[in-house]
Amino acid sequence: MTPAVQTEGLTKYYGPHRGLEGVTLEVPTGEVFGFLGPNGAGKTTAIRLMLDFIRPTKGTVRLLGADPRRSGMAVRRRVGYLPGELRFEGPDRVEQFLAFLGSARGGVPRRRIVELADRFDLDLTHKIRTLSKGNKQKVGLVQAFMHEPDLLVLDEPTGGLDPLMQQEFQDLVRETRAAGQTIFMSSHVLAEVQQAADRVGIVRNGRLVAVERVESLGKRAIRTVQVHFDAPVPAEEFSGLHGISKLRIEGPVLHCTVDGRLDPLIKAAARHTVVDLISAEPDLEETFLSYYYEQEDARHD
Amino acid sequence: MTSLIRKSLRGQRRVLLGWLLGLACYATIYSSFYGRFDEIAAAKFDAMPEAMRTAFGWSSGFSTGAGYLDAVIYSMIGPLLLIVFAIVLGNRGIARPEDGGQLDFYLANPISRNRFLTGRYLILAGGILAGAAVILIAVLSFAVTMDMGIGIANIIAATSGMALVALVFGTLAFAVGAATGRPGTVLGTAGAVVVAAYMCKVLSDLIDELSWLRWLSPFHYYTANQPLLHGLHPGHTLVLVALVTGLLAVSFVTFNRRDVGV
Numbered sequence: 001m002t003p004a005v006q007t008e009g010l011t012k013y014y015g016p017h018r019g020l021e022g023v024t025l026e027v028p029t030g031e032v033f034g035f036l037g038p039n040g041a042g043k044t045t046a047i048r049l050m051l052d053f054i055r056p057t058k059g060t061v062r063l064l065g066a067d068p069r070r071s072g073m074a075v076r077r078r079v080g081y082l083p084g085e086l087r088f089e090g091p092d093r094v095e096q097f098l099a100f101l102g103s104a105r106g107g108v109p110r111r112r113i114v115e116l117a118d119r120f121d122l123d124l125t126h127k128i129r130t131l132s133k134g135n136k137q138k139v140g141l142v143q144a145f146m147h148e149p150d151l152l153v154l155d156e157p158t159g160g161l162d163p164l165m166q167q168e169f170q171d172l173v174r175e176t177r178a179a180g181q182t183i184f185m186s187s188h189v190l191a192e193v194q195q196a197a198d199r200v201g202i203v204r205n206g207r208l209v210a211v212e213r214v215e216s217l218g219k220r221a222i223r224t225v226q227v228h229f230d231a232p233v234p235a236e237e238f239s240g241l242h243g244i245s246k247l248r249i250e251g252p253v254l255h256c257t258v259d260g261r262l263d264p265l266i267k268a269a270a271r272h273t274v275v276d277l278i279s280a281e282p283d284l285e286e287t288f289l290s291y292y293y294e295q296e297d298a299r300h301d
Numbered sequence: 302m303t304s305l306i307r308k309s310l311r312g313q314r315r316v317l318l319g320w321l322l323g324l325a326c327y328a329t330i331y332s333s334f335y336g337r338f339d340e341i342a343a344a345k346f347d348a349m350p351e352a353m354r355t356a357f358g359w360s361s362g363f364s365t366g367a368g369y370l371d372a373v374i375y376s377m378i379g380p381l382l383l384i385v386f387a388i389v390l391g392n393r394g395i396a397r398p399e400d401g402g403q404l405d406f407y408l409a410n411p412i413s414r415n416r417f418l419t420g421r422y423l424i425l426a427g428g429i430l431a432g433a434a435v436i437l438i439a440v441l442s443f444a445v446t447m448d449m450g451i452g453i454a455n456i457i458a459a460t461s462g463m464a465l466v467a468l469v470f471g472t473l474a475f476a477v478g479a480a481t482g483r484p485g486t487v488l489g490t491a492g493a494v495v496v497a498a499y500m501c502k503v504l505s506d507l508i509d510e511l512s513w514l515r516w517l518s519p520f521h522y523y524t525a526n527q528p529l530l531h532g533l534h535p536g537h538t539l540v541l542v543a544l545v546t547g548l549l550a551v552s553f554v555t556f557n558r559r560d561v562g563v
Contacts, residue, residue, distance in 0.1 A: 054560035087402035090311045104410040126487070
């Protein structure tokens with residue numbers, strides 16, 4: 001089956017400044033793909049290339065099997081897009097704005113618009129200009145989903161939403177995925193991607209540094225551990241242990257991160273009197289950082 | 302297309318209404334003063350130095366209806382007002398919304414860039430047409446009731462010529478916006494070209510050695526034939542139409558090629 005998104009060596013320079021460098025990526029139909037990276041990493045550049053707002057310096061991008069430049073009309077009819085920064089022209093009311101977009105996309109039943117607006121608790125009669133950031137975001141989400149597109153391209157979808165609405169968004173993503181639609185969403189919030197995505201791509205400084213399934217990231221199970229002893233312990237006993245890094249001992253408290261099994265640490269700690277042991281949930285951010293460090297280390301070695 | 306135009310119009314409504322109202326007031330007030338212009342005042346104007354009259358574009362004196370309308374509306378203030386209006390609209394076509402990051406919601410739809418440009422340009426063209434129509438109605442109503450002695454056809458011709466000059470500069474603003482997406486560049490370029498074009502016309506009228514400069518000025522192709530007296534010159538009109546067409550072509554070519562919203 002044709003992948004929903006396919007890029008090859010996708011590169012974009014803004015003058016001398018690098019936006020994106022050699023990104024090769026494939027998102028199969030029906031997948032939820034999280035595009036993760038810090039601000040300025042190139043996430044929005046990649047998305048704007050997909051929608052043919054900007055043109056690649058090198059490389060290619062295909063959406064739903066077609067070139068977004070040559071077959072722009074046909075492609076965009078099947079795409080729902082949420083911009084990272086929502087700017088609306090004119091004094092439109094929410095429903096006027098959505099009606100315009102609906103007609104531009106060949107007609108969207110009003111029932112569908114009302115249903116989505118109700119879900120997000122969005123009042124259709126308000127002027128968009130007067131809405132808060134979060135409510136504008138809801139307008140953006142409703143318009144992206146309302147025509148039931150085959151592919152959703154969402155730039156920072158939960159920005160400005162309160163936790164309740166973020167949950168509503170996650171539910172909507174799950175339903176959309178169940179309906180066979182594909183979602184490509186960028187984010188710098190790990191939690192939202194972790195919850196919603198099948199796979200995650202990590203982008204940094206314009207390069208795609210890793211693509212992983214979310215479950216396998218979980219299996220790497222990097223966790224932070226604190227062990228409280230009844231007396232100070234010597235660091236040498238712990239520093240060489242398998243899977244242990246970022247070791248720090250402050251008096252009777254040992255801090256470290258553990259990659260994989262806890263057993264070596266537990267065995268070593270058992271030689272002293274353990275008062276307390278705290279192991280924090282595997283943290284995706286730590287996992288990602290370890291990815292980064294490994295990549296960097298591999299390059300420097 | 303109609304929904305795109307309707308949507309865009311909602312964004313321009315206030316600007317359009319404000320300007321149309323202003324143009325209507327201006328044309329009405331100045332046309333209506335014709336009755337109060339007694340012969341002495343007219344004679345005083347006629348006694349002004351030739352060079353000064355030329356600089357203000359008052360070529361045929363104040364004592365006739367045509368001379369009066371030419372002086373207060375058609376030679377300078379009218380075209381300049383309409384040109385400023387056209388540049389405002391031209392700037393709002395692409396550059397201003399692009400600078401405000403507002404184009405995403407248009408271009409992410411199955412609307413081609415050509416179609417989008419066409420819709421936005423129609424608002425500019427329609428706005429100028431409406432502006433000219435408002436002036437025409439005001440002038441015509443006074444020209445007829447006060448018996449200014451000018452043919453209706455010539456008033457229509459002069460107003461059309463004025464609108465065409467405004468369309469040239471409005472299209473220039475639109476084209477610079479389509480090519481760059483920067484309102485500052487649009488206003489700077491359009492303003493500089495208007496001033497340069499007007500100066501070319503004035504200098505060519507004042508200084509014989511510089512008379513060739515007039516060929517560079519769109520104003521010349523509008524005023525040379527004295528439209529209030531003789532109607533529009535077909536060749537000159539064609540030059541203005543060609544300018545508009547050329548600038549429009551530049552808009553389409555450049556906007557299709559470039560990155561939007563960068």
